Amino acid sequence: MTNNHLFSSYTQLKNTWDEMYNQNIEVRKQYEKITAFLKRTSSNTLLKKEELAKQLFMSQGVTFTVYSDNEGIEKIFPFDIIPRILTATEWRKIDLGIKQRITALNLFIKDVYNEQFIIRDGIVPADLIYSCPNFLREMKGVKVPHDIYVHIAGVDLIRNNDGEFYVLEDNLRTPSGVSYMLENREISKRIFPGILPENNIRSVSNYPNVLYKKLQELSDQNNPNVVLLTPGIYNSAYYEHTTLARLMGIELVEGRDLVVKDHFVYMKTTNGLKRVDVIYRRVDDEFLDPLEFNAASSLGVAGIMASYRKGNVVIVNAPGTGIADDKAIYIFVPNMIKYYLNEEPILKNIETYQLAKPDEFKHVVENIKDMVIKKTDGSGGYGMLMGHEASEKEIKDYLKTVKKNPSNFIAQPILRLSTAPCCIDGKLSPRCIDLRPFALSGRDGIDITPGGLTRVALKKGSLVVNSSQGGGSKDTWVIQ
Amino acid sequence: MLSRVANNLIWLDRYMERGNGILSLLKVNFYANQDAPELFSWSPIIKNYAGDDDEHCTENALECINFMVFNTNNSNSILNIVTKARENARSVQEHISRELWLCVNNYYLFLTNKNLPKKLKEEDPIVFLDNLQAFHLRYYGLMDVTQERGASYYFMNVGKYLERVIQITDFTAMKLMEIAKTSDTLERSIYWKNLLLSIGGYQLYLKKYKSSFEENHVITMVFQDTLFPRSIYYCINKLNRHISLLIETNELEKNNIDFLLGKLESTIKYTTIESINEQGLDVFIKEIKEAIKNISLNINTVYFSNVN
Numbered sequence: 001m002t003n004n005h006l007f008s009s010y011t012q013l014k015n016t017w018d019e020m021y022n023q024n025i026e027v028r029k030q031y032e033k034i035t036a037f038l039k040r041t042s043s044n045t046l047l048k049k050e051e052l053a054k055q056l057f058m059s060q061g062v063t064f065t066v067y068s069d070n071e072g073i074e075k076i077f078p079f080d081i082i083p084r085i086l087t088a089t090e091w092r093k094i095d096l097g098i099k100q101r102i103t104a105l106n107l108f109i110k111d112v113y114n115e116q117f118i119i120r121d122g123i124v125p126a127d128l129i130y131s132c133p134n135f136l137r138e139m140k141g142v143k144v145p146h147d148i149y150v151h152i153a154g155v156d157l158i159r160n161n162d163g164e165f166y167v168l169e170d171n172l173r174t175p176s177g178v179s180y181m182l183e184n185r186e187i188s189k190r191i192f193p194g195i196l197p198e199n200n201i202r203s204v205s206n207y208p209n210v211l212y213k214k215l216q217e218l219s220d221q222n223n224p225n226v227v228l229l230t231p232g233i234y235n236s237a238y239y240e241h242t243t244l245a246r247l248m249g250i251e252l253v254e255g256r257d258l259v260v261k262d263h264f265v266y267m268k269t270t271n272g273l274k275r276v277d278v279i280y281r282r283v284d285d286e287f288l289d290p291l292e293f294n295a296a297s298s299l300g301v302a303g304i305m306a307s308y309r310k311g312n313v314v315i316v317n318a319p320g321t322g323i324a325d326d327k328a329i330y331i332f333v334p335n336m337i338k339y340y341l342n343e344e345p346i347l348k349n350i351e352t353y354q355l356a357k358p359d360e361f362k363h364v365v366e367n368i369k370d371m372v373i374k375k376t377d378g379s380g381g382y383g384m385l386m387g388h389e390a391s392e393k394e395i396k397d398y399l400k401t402v403k404k405n406p407s408n409f410i411a412q413p414i415l416r417l418s419t420a421p422c423c424i425d426g427k428l429s430p431r432c433i434d435l436r437p438f439a440l441s442g443r444d445g446i447d448i449t450p451g452g453l454t455r456v457a458l459k460k461g462s463l464v465v466n467s468s469q470g471g472g473s474k475d476t477w478v479i480q
Numbered sequence: 481m482l483s484r485v486a487n488n489l490i491w492l493d494r495y496m497e498r499g500n501g502i503l504s505l506l507k508v509n510f511y512a513n514q515d516a517p518e519l520f521s522w523s524p525i526i527k528n529y530a531g532d533d534d535e536h537c538t539e540n541a542l543e544c545i546n547f548m549v550f551n552t553n554n555s556n557s558i559l560n561i562v563t564k565a566r567e568n569a570r571s572v573q574e575h576i577s578r579e580l581w582l583c584v585n586n587y588y589l590f591l592t593n594k595n596l597p598k599k600l601k602e603e604d605p606i607v608f609l610d611n612l613q614a615f616h617l618r619y620y621g622l623m624d625v626t627q628e629r630g631a632s633y634y635f636m637n638v639g640k641y642l643e644r645v646i647q648i649t650d651f652t653a654m655k656l657m658e659i660a661k662t663s664d665t666l667e668r669s670i671y672w673k674n675l676l677l678s679i680g681g682y683q684l685y686l687k688k689y690k691s692s693f694e695e696n697h698v699i700t701m702v703f704q705d706t707l708f709p710r711s712i713y714y715c716i717n718k719l720n721r722h723i724s725l726l727i728e729t730n731e732l733e734k735n736n737i738d739f740l741l742g743k744l745e746s747t748i749k750y751t752t753i754e755s756i757n758e759q760g761l762d763v764f765i766k767e768i769k770e771a772i773k774n775i776s777l778n779i780n781t782v783y784f785s786n787v788n
Contacts, residue, residue, distance in 0.1 A: 058589055059582060059585060059586050059589065060582065060585075061570065061581065061582075061585045071552070072563070074589070074592070232571075233567060233570060233571055238570075242570065242571070242573045242574070243573075245573075245574045246573050246574040249574070250574070251482060251485075251574070252571070252573075252574055253482065254484065256484070257482050257483075257484050267482055268482065268483045268484070269481055269482055269483060270481050270482075270483055270486045270631070270726075270731045270732060271730045271731055271732075271733075
C-alpha cells in the first residue's frame with residue numbers, strides 16, 4: 001500500500017530552499033528513507049502517531065501553563081512529527097562555524113569588559129557599546145573563571161534560498177529550548193520505532209552529561225556543589241529547568257533558597273547552610289542581584305554579584321554576555337572573527353542595515369516592502385515590522401518611532417527561510433523553519449550536540465517561528 | 481536537602497493523603513445517605529471542608545459530590561487539592577521517582593479534562609469516585625516500589641501520616657457532634673459504623689469484635705490498635721519512626737520534636753479506655769489535635785530557622 005495522499009499537495013514555495021525536495025522535485029538523499037517509510041504508512045496511522053505524541057508531551061508534563069480567569073491551562077509546544085534531517089557535511093560546517101563564532105564572541109566579551117583593544121583599534125565604536133542596554137558596567141575588570149563568559153549558547157540559524165546557513169541571532173544570555181531537543185528525540189523513538197538506527201542518526205542524549213561536566217570543571221573545589229537557579233514554577237521555561245536539573249542530578253533552586261553570607265553563596269538545607277559553588281542560572285542579569293540591578297527583584301539573591309567578583313561562586317552564563325548578542329553588535333561579528341582569530345567567517349551574517357546611518361536608512365525606506373526592521377535589544381519576535389505584510393499606516397507609524405532613536409533599530413532584507421515538510425491535517429505541507437543548535441563551552445573547548453531545536457512557523461506562509469507567536473518544533477536528525 | 485524541597489515533599493503527601501481520605505468519605509456518605517438521609521446529610525462534610533459556605537446548601541448528592549470534587553472556590557475540592565499536590569511535585573521532580581511524578585501529573589490531567597464533570601452526571605457516582613481514588617492507590621503503590629528510602633521518602637511519609645492523623649481526628653470529631661445529638665442506641669451504633677467505614681476499618685472491626693457495636697471497641701480500634709494502618713496510634717508510631725530516621729540521617733535537628741512525638745505516642749498507648757471516657761472522647765481528641773499542631777509547627781520551625 002502506498003500513501004500517495006500524504007504527498008499529493010506538496011507545493012514548494014517559490015525562490016525557497018526546500019529541505020526535502022531539490023529544484024527538480026526529487027527527494028534529497030537524506031530524506032529517502034523517511035519518505036519511503038511515510039509512503040508505507042496510512043494517514044490514519046500518522047494521525048494516531050500525532051495524537052500519541054501530544055499525549056506523551058502532556059503526561060510527561062512537557063507543558064507550560066497559561067493562566068486565565070484564575071485557571072491554569074496546560075499547553076504543549078506544538079510538535080510536528082516529521083523530522084528535519086541534516087547531512088553529515090552540512091552539520092560539519094555548522095559545527096565549525098558556530099565554534100568559530102562563539103570563540104570570537106567570548107574573546108570580544110572579555111575584551112570589552114577589560115582592555116577594550118577592539119575599541120582602541122577602531123573596529124567597534126565605543127558609543128555603540130556604552131549605549132547598549134545589555135552592557136554591564138558592574139562587570140568591568142571582573143576576573144571570570146577560565147575566561148569563559150558564554151558557557152551555553154543557542155545560535156539561531158536559517159537557510160536562505162542559496163542553500164547556505166546564515167546566523168540570525170547568537171543568543172548568549174539564557175537560551176532555552178534544549179529540553180525540547182531532548183524530548184522531541186524521545187518522542188521520535190516512540191513514534192518511529194526502528195527508523196532512527198536505520199538512518200544512522202547521531203544521538204543527542206549526552207547533552208546533560210556534557211553540560212554537567214563543563215559546569216563542574218569551572219569550580220576550583222574538589223566536589224563542587226552545582227545548582228540550577230530558576231525563577232520558579234510560573235516561568236514558561238520551568239519545565240526545562242526541572243528537566244535539566246533532574247537529568248544532571250543537581251538541585252533546582254529558587255532565589256529564596258539561596259543566601260549570601262561573608263561573600264559566599266549558600267543554600268538553605270534541612271541540616272543547615274550548604275555552600276554553592278557553581279550556579280547555572282536561568283534568571284536574567286537584571287533580576288540576579290537586587291543590590292546591584294533591579295532592586296525589586298525577588299528572583300535573585302542579594303549579594304551574589306559581590307560573591308561572584310570575589311571568585312567565591314561561578315555564575316553561568318557570566319553576567320553581561322548580552323553585550324555580544326545585541327542586534328547592533330551583531331553587525332560587527334564577522335569583523336570580530338577576523339580581528340581576534342584572523343580567520344574568514346565560516347557562517348555568514350545576514351546583511352544588516354544600521355538605521356542611524358542616513359544612507360542606509362534611506363535604502364531601507366526605499367525598499368521597505370522587502371525589509372524587516374527590528375529593535376536592537378528585542379527578542380522573541382516582538383516589536384518587529386515585517387515590510388511585506390504591514391499596511392502603509394503601520395509602516396509610517398513604525399518609521400516615526402525609528403526616527404526618534406534610530407540607533408535602537410536595525411533592518412534586514414526579508415529572508416526566504418527554508419521549508420521542511422510538516423504533517424498538516426493528514427497531508428505533508430511545506431513550512432518555514434530555522435535551527436537552534438546548542439553549544440557548550442568549558443575548560444576543554446566547545447562541544448555542540450549534533451542537531452538542536454528546529455522551530456517551525458506552523459501558520460501557512462508565516463516566517464515567524466517563535467513559540468510565543470504560533471511556532472512549533474521538530475526533531476532534528478543529523479546523519480552520521 | 482533544601483528546606484523548601486522538604487516542605488514541598490511533606491505537602492505533596494499531605495495533599496495526596498487528604499484527597500484519598502475525602503474520596504473515601506464521599507463514597508461512604510453516598511451509600512449511607514441512601515439508607516438514612518436524615519442521619520447522613522451532606523452538610524457536615526461540606527462544612528468541615530469548605531467552611532461556612534452559604535452558597536452551597538443543597539442536599540442533592542450529585543451536586544454535593546460535584547462541589548467536593550470540582551468546585552475551585554472550595555479550597556479542599558479534589559481539583560484544588562490535586563492541583564496543589566502537582567505544583568509541589570513539579571518543583572521537586574529531581575527528588576521523587578519519575579513514576580510518582582507521572583502519576584500525579586496524569587491525575588491532574590484526568591481531573592482537568594473538560595469531559596469529566598459530565599461523567600459524574602451520567603455514570604455511577606461510586607465508579608466515578610473509584611476512578612479518582614485509583615490514582616491515590618497507584619500513588620501509594622508507586623511510592624512503595626519506586627521511591628528510594630532516604631530523606632525524600634521520610635519527609636513524604638511525615639506528610640502522609642501527619643495528614644492521616646488529622647483526618648482521623650477530624651472524622652471522629654465530626655461523628656461525635658452527630659452522636660451527641662441522639663440518645664438512641666441504634667442510631668449511635670450506625671454513626672460508629674459509619675466512622676469505621678469512612679476510615680476503612682469496618683472489615684477489621686468485624687473480624688476482631690464480630691457484629692456487635694460497642695463504643696469502647698470502636699474507640700480502642702480507631703485510637704489504639706497497633707496493627708490497623710488507619711488508627712491514630714499506628715500513624716503516630718509511623719510518624720515517630722520517620723522523624724527518627726530524619727534525625728539519624730542529620731536531616732532534622734533534634735529540637736524537641738522527638739520528645740513531643742514520644743510523649744504523644746505514650747499518651748495514646750497507655751491511656752485506658754476508662755480514662756478516655758472519664759475525660760470525654762472530645763477532650764481526648766482535642767489533646768491529640770493540639771499535640772499534632774505543636775509537632776507540625778515544630779517541623780516548620782526547623783525548616784525556616786535555617787534562614788539566617
